[in-house]
Amino acid sequence: MSDVAALPIREFARPRRRFRTLRKLVAHRSFLFGATVMVLLTAAAMAAPLLTHIDPTAMQVRFRLRPPSAAFPFGTDAFGRDVFTRVLYGAKLSLWIGLSVALLSGAGGAAVGVVGAQFRRLDPLLMRVMDALMAFPAILLAIGLGAALGPSPSSVIIALAVAYLPRTARLVRASALVIRELEYVEAARVSGAGNLRIIWKHILPNCMGPLLVQLSFVFAYAILADAALSFLGIGTPPPAPSWGNIVSEGRDYAVEAWWIMLFPGLAISIATLGMNLLGDGLRDVLDPRLKVEG
Amino acid sequence: MAGEMLLDVQNLTVQFRGDAGWTSAVENVSFQVGERECLGLVGESGSGKSVTALSILGLHARRTARIPSGVIAYRGQDILRLPTRALRKLRGGEIAMVFQDPMSTLNPVLTIADQITETLILHQSLSAAAARQQAQRLLDMVRIPDAARRLDEYPHRLSGGMRQRVVIAMAIACRPKLLIADEPTTALDVTIQAQILELLRDLQDELGMSVLLISHDLGVIAEFAHRVMVMYAGRTVETAPVRALFERPVHPYTIGLLAAAPRLELDTDRLPTIAGSIPDPASIVPGCRYSPRCDVALESCRNLPPAMGSAEPGHLARCPPRLAALGFAA
Amino acid sequence: MTLHPLLRRLVRAIPIILIVAVLTFMLMHLLPGDPAAVIAGSDASVEAVDRIRVQLGLDKPVVTQLVLWFVRLAHGDLGTSLVLDQTVLSAVMERLPVTASLSAVALAITVPFGVAFGVLAAYFRGTWIDQGVMMLALLGVSVPSFWIAILSVILFSVTLGWLPSSGYVPMDQGVGQWLAALIQPASVLALFQIGFLARMTRSAMLDVLDQDFIRTARAKGVSEWRTILKHGFRNTLIPVVTVTGIILSLLIGGSVIIEQVFALPGIGRLVVQGILARDYPLVQGVMLLFGITFVVLNLLVDVLYTMVDPRVRNE
Ligand SMILES: Nc1ncnc2c1ncn2[C@@H]1O[C@H](COP(=O)(O)OP(=O)(O)OP(=O)(O)O)[C@@H](O)[C@H]1O
Ligand SMILES: [Mg+2]
Numbered sequence: 001m002s003d004v005a006a007l008p009i010r011e012f013a014r015p016r017r018r019f020r021t022l023r024k025l026v027a028h029r030s031f032l033f034g035a036t037v038m039v040l041l042t043a044a045a046m047a048a049p050l051l052t053h054i055d056p057t058a059m060q061v062r063f064r065l066r067p068p069s070a071a072f073p074f075g076t077d078a079f080g081r082d083v084f085t086r087v088l089y090g091a092k093l094s095l096w097i098g099l100s101v102a103l104l105s106g107a108g109g110a111a112v113g114v115v116g117a118q119f120r121r122l123d124p125l126l127m128r129v130m131d132a133l134m135a136f137p138a139i140l141l142a143i144g145l146g147a148a149l150g151p152s153p154s155s156v157i158i159a160l161a162v163a164y165l166p167r168t169a170r171l172v173r174a175s176a177l178v179i180r181e182l183e184y185v186e187a188a189r190v191s192g193a194g195n196l197r198i199i200w201k202h203i204l205p206n207c208m209g210p211l212l213v214q215l216s217f218v219f220a221y222a223i224l225a226d227a228a229l230s231f232l233g234i235g236t237p238p239p240a241p242s243w244g245n246i247v248s249e250g251r252d253y254a255v256e257a258w259w260i261m262l263f264p265g266l267a268i269s270i271a272t273l274g275m276n277l278l279g280d281g282l283r284d285v286l287d288p289r290l291k292v293e294g
Numbered sequence: 295m296a297g298e299m300l301l302d303v304q305n306l307t308v309q310f311r312g313d314a315g316w317t318s319a320v321e322n323v324s325f326q327v328g329e330r331e332c333l334g335l336v337g338e339s340g341s342g343k344s345v346t347a348l349s350i351l352g353l354h355a356r357r358t359a360r361i362p363s364g365v366i367a368y369r370g371q372d373i374l375r376l377p378t379r380a381l382r383k384l385r386g387g388e389i390a391m392v393f394q395d396p397m398s399t400l401n402p403v404l405t406i407a408d409q410i411t412e413t414l415i416l417h418q419s420l421s422a423a424a425a426r427q428q429a430q431r432l433l434d435m436v437r438i439p440d441a442a443r444r445l446d447e448y449p450h451r452l453s454g455g456m457r458q459r460v461v462i463a464m465a466i467a468c469r470p471k472l473l474i475a476d477e478p479t480t481a482l483d484v485t486i487q488a489q490i491l492e493l494l495r496d497l498q499d500e501l502g503m504s505v506l507l508i509s510h511d512l513g514v515i516a517e518f519a520h521r522v523m524v525m526y527a528g529r530t531v532e533t534a535p536v537r538a539l540f541e542r543p544v545h546p547y548t549i550g551l552l553a554a555a556p557r558l559e560l561d562t563d564r565l566p567t568i569a570g571s572i573p574d575p576a577s578i579v580p581g582c583r584y585s586p587r588c589d590v591a592l593e594s595c596r597n598l599p600p601a602m603g604s605a606e607p608g609h610l611a612r613c614p615p616r617l618a619a620l621g622f623a624a
Numbered sequence: 625m626t627l628h629p630l631l632r633r634l635v636r637a638i639p640i641i642l643i644v645a646v647l648t649f650m651l652m653h654l655l656p657g658d659p660a661a662v663i664a665g666s667d668a669s670v671e672a673v674d675r676i677r678v679q680l681g682l683d684k685p686v687v688t689q690l691v692l693w694f695v696r697l698a699h700g701d702l703g704t705s706l707v708l709d710q711t712v713l714s715a716v717m718e719r720l721p722v723t724a725s726l727s728a729v730a731l732a733i734t735v736p737f738g739v740a741f742g743v744l745a746a747y748f749r750g751t752w753i754d755q756g757v758m759m760l761a762l763l764g765v766s767v768p769s770f771w772i773a774i775l776s777v778i779l780f781s782v783t784l785g786w787l788p789s790s791g792y793v794p795m796d797q798g799v800g801q802w803l804a805a806l807i808q809p810a811s812v813l814a815l816f817q818i819g820f821l822a823r824m825t826r827s828a829m830l831d832v833l834d835q836d837f838i839r840t841a842r843a844k845g846v847s848e849w850r851t852i853l854k855h856g857f858r859n860t861l862i863p864v865v866t867v868t869g870i871i872l873s874l875l876i877g878g879s880v881i882i883e884q885v886f887a888l889p890g891i892g893r894l895v896v897q898g899i900l901a902r903d904y905p906l907v908q909g910v911m912l913l914f915g916i917t918f919v920v921l922n923l924l925v926d927v928l929y930t931m932v933d934p935r936v937r938n939e
Contacts, residue, residue, distance in 0.1 A: 128639050129643055131640045131643075132647060132919075133647070135640060135873075135915055135918040135919050135922065136873075136877070136918060137874050137876070137878075137918075139878070139880070139881070140876075140877040140880060140911075140914060143895070143896075143899070144648075144651060145651075146899075147651070147898075147904075148651040148907075149654055149655070149656070150656060150662070220765070220766070224765070224766070224768055227768050227770075228769070228881055231768070231881070231884075232880075232881065232896050233900055234899055244768075247768070247771055247774070251885075254774050254777070254778055258778070261771065265768060265771035265774075268771065269763075269767045269771075272765070272766040272768075273762065273763070273767075276766050277762075280762075348839075351842075351843055353842055353843060357750065382845040383845060384845070385843055385844060385845035386843060386844035386845035386846075387845055390844075391840075391843040393839070393840065395836060398835060399836045399839075399840045400837055400840070401858075401859070402837070402859065402935060403859055403932075403933070403934055404854075412841075413844045413845070416844070416845055417845060450935050461840070464844065
């Protein structure tokens with residue numbers, strides 16, 4: 001179990017450390033850039049009804065396939081819908097899906113990981129199930145699950161959360177296995193602390209750092225994977241705007257009306273890039289042993 | 295005394311890039327190694343011994359290290375100004391090196407034969423077959439039993455002592471003029487240490503090499519070296535023929551080292567201890583670097599950089615007050 | 625009793641395959657509501673729904689269905705498509721050459737570029753070359769592949785007219801045409817893994833270059849490039865082989881999307897069309913085959929791994 005032995009103990013829970021962590025994060029270039037992108041995107045998504053007065057699904061056939069202009073900054077699609085508006089509303093959906101997937105797979109992964117570490121009898125079965133899930137590339141697993149659950153944002157969320165859960169579970173389990181052997185945790189156990197208390201007071205706070213790093217990347221993957229699923233027709237069904245399905249619809253007009261697919265694609269890239277950079281920053285600061293030097 | 299100088303190092307300074315700019319790990323170090331001579335280099339951990347040794351082969355990373363001043367003359371040519379190609383010819387050909395930890399200095403995915411023949415093919419343009427035969431003879435020379443069979447093994451199959459013998463075989467493969475041995479026995483068991491040292495001494499005689507021997511162990515130095523240089527915090531503090539150093543040490547640091555080593559014959563694999571610790575290169579006092587730990591330091595020691603002074607021919611020390619007290623003009 | 629490490633891995637793979645089989649069985653039962661009704665579609669008659677229910681055995685208790693699923697699998701029966709007039713196995717075999725060709729060509733592009741970029745980035749660490757490679761890796765996990773695929777078609781097929789924009793040509797109709805059909809989709813697919821492989825190679829390389837035996841090689845007078853390639857790279861083969869296994873899985877996974885854009889009649893397209901047509905037995909069978917493929921692939925990587933590392937090989 002070399003992966004267990006190699007894990008240093010983190011003391012993420014101490015407030016003073018947290019403060020220092022925050023300062024380091026703010027000084028980290030790519031974190032700052034990624035966080036700024038994410039904040040701006042979130043703000044734009046939240047303020048969508050203020051930024052545009054057009055209904056994202058409103059069709060105005062007389063304006064169909066208009067190139068970008070002052071009236072339609074990203075142009076219009078084949079139904080005369082405003083691409084800018086659709087991308088903006090798509091942002092809300094994408095970010096919502098990314099966040100939900102991160103939180104759900106984090107909670108589920110933490111639960112599986114902690115249960116595996118604390119209840120040794122269940123561990124082998126749980127870990128084999130995780131192995132089986134991890135044998136699939138996440139996108140393929142999500143496609144299969146998305147297919148089973150039917151096309152809707154919530155089934156995308158569940159499918160992606162399950163697809164990314166095993167990696168989180170392994171991470172939490174590995175930290176938990178180290179932490180539960182520590183003296184003070186032993187001491188807590190001897191003095192009668194129950195399993196739940198140990199999990200809550202010692203194990204979870206201690207693996208918070210790497211978990212947060214992991215989940216920020218899950219957030220990024222989820223945005224990208226959601227776009228792929230709706231592109232394939234397995235995600236959010238039209239006419240509701242999602243970045244993936246706008247690209248998919250724009251594909252047939254890619255040559256004569258390139259703007260339909262260009263802008264949502266850029267939006268996906270920028271959001272994912274921002275989240276990845278944010279994750280890189282978190283990793284460098286919270287989990288320095290994984291730092292990519294250079 | 296030794297004959298003509300094979301290696302002549304003058305005012306060598308080596309700096310590393312740190313958080314606060316460049317700091318000197320070695321400063322103004324000068325020494326010579328004569329033909330067939332063995333120079334011992336002693337000092338606490340971090341005093342700059344390895345940094346000095348690596349400079350001779352130009353093995354510092356260009357990105358993080360620089361040598362702002364100094365001359366390293368090998369047979370009259372300055373190694374520091376040698377073009378890369380010529381430097382590579384020297385490495386392994388004329389000057390070879392044995393490192394401290396034989397567990398990590400051999401490449402785990404290449405066989406013993408691969409690693410020894412590489413040097414031979416490179417420097418002596420031997421054919422693969424001839425190089426292999428030569429490699430087997432080299433393994434015999436370093437007293438590895440059953441050499442023919444060992445050739446095709448991977449390093450992980452050998453014990454630490456055996457691996458160090460392989461490293462030595464690799465080093466002497468091209469009959470170098472100068473062998474740099476950086477704590478060649480520190481990582482080994484005490485009994486093996488003695489065997490390896492004996493082997494090194496025999497090889498030195500047999501091949502007529504000069505040796506720069508780096509060690510923590512004053513016992514090893516006393517037995518092996520002709521002359522000794524003592525380093526402290528990146529500077530030379532004393533240099534002398536081996537007898538003079540052990541019998542008439544001048545610098546308080548040398549005296550401390552000798553006092554801390556209970557019996558010279560004793561094989562200690564630990565560093566003799568003196569109260570206090572070596573200063574961090576970045577936070578060094580303007581005067582004598584040893585002054586914060588020195589029992590007899592004067593006020594002037596802390597403020598004025600001490601100059602090297604001569605006690606007797608070939609015996610230099612960087613401690614003006616002691617030299618004056620002993621009656622040598624500083 | 626001590627088992628050979630490889631045998632031990634083989635034994636560990638068996639329960640994983642069994643679990644994959646159970647999980648794929650469960651796929652159909654995740655459907656919200658009555659699976660037979662969902663499969664039949666919203667405008668199906670009650671009789672049609674009942675017929676599907678009986679046809680798929682959905683009228684039996686779940687445990688019985690699971691047992692029957694395993695019995696069928698034991699006979700090599702992966703089910704029959706509801707839409708295509710074919711068993712799942714024959715449908716997959718028919719499309720296997722496409723996906724296999726696509727993944728193989730993509731791998732053949734990924735490995736040399738990924739490894740070379742990784743080695744270069746490590747050697748020129750901290751320079752613009754290094755930063756460029758790391759940027760490529762970052763974009764590889766940030767830009768949607770289907771979008772790049774469309775942009776690539778616009779550039780290389782529509783504007784420049786160099787390459788066909790879609791379709792597959794079997795190899796027996798000429799290797800040149802086969803390659804011409806595949807080169808664009810395979811390159812797009814590879815583009816997303818090159819950065820990943822380069823990044824992994826780079827970090828493995830940096831780890832190795834820090835080691836003492838690299839200094840030994842330099843001290844022997846070995847040239848810088850030879851040190852990097854012979855002493856450094858040989859030691860990174862172990863992590864690189866492992867990563868390459870992962871990458872092959874990712875390429876196969878990515879091919880599902882790329883086949884869709886380039887209209888390549890492969891297994892990925894089969895599965896997507898199956899999903900859109902609610903052909904669940906097909907989806908189930910293909911997912912199971914995918915799962916088994918990946919488990920076997922991991923096993924092969926382990927075999928390769930032991931062949932590269934003398935410390936394991938000599939055990
Ligand atoms: N690559 C490097 N980068 C930065 N600093 C270095 C580097 N190599 C050595 N140093 C610094 O130079 C000083 C001298 O190190 P050196 O390795 O020469 O000591 P040493 O005398 O060989 O000690 P030891 O007995 O432990 O081998 C130390 O303070 C060390 O931190
Ligand atoms: Mg050293």
